[in-house]
Amino acid sequence: MSKTIFIPSVPGASEEDFEVSATSKLTGYRRFFGVLKVVRTTDGRVLFPFDGAPELGPYATKLEAVAAAQVYGEHIVTSDLARPEL
Numbered sequence: 001m002s003k004t005i006f007i008p009s010v011p012g013a014s015e016e017d018f019e020v021s022a023t024s025k026l027t028g029y030r031r032f033f034g035v036l037k038v039v040r041t042t043d044g045r046v047l048f049p050f051d052g053a054p055e056l057g058p059y060a061t062k063l064e065a066v067a068a069a070q071v072y073g074e075h076i077v078t079s080d081l082a083r084p085e086l
Contacts, residue, residue, distance in 0.1 A: 010042040011084030017042050018077045022069035024062045033057035034069030038076045047085065048076050 012018055021037040034056030038048040056072060059065040 009086040012040050012042050020073035022066050024065035031058040032062050032065035034065040036069040036073050038073050
């Protein structure tokens with residue numbers, strides 16, 4: 001029997017309370033997509049990706065895809081600091 005453990009949501013207080021990982025993937029000839037993962041480290045909540053999350057791309061270069069993912073990740077962090085998802 002598995003035990004369910006309640007982990008309370010703890011909002012982040014600063015940008016240091018988040019881990020943002022931005023990379024890219026190639027899905028065809030010169031079609032790069034950004035790959036993003038944003039985790040709030042105070043409670044381990046994964047803020048991105050989520051069910052129905054938008055695809056980041058396509059872009060013509062790997063650099064553009066990574067930059068777009070990084071910018072979107074920063075947007076998620078600032079939005080969560082303003083109004084935490086609990």
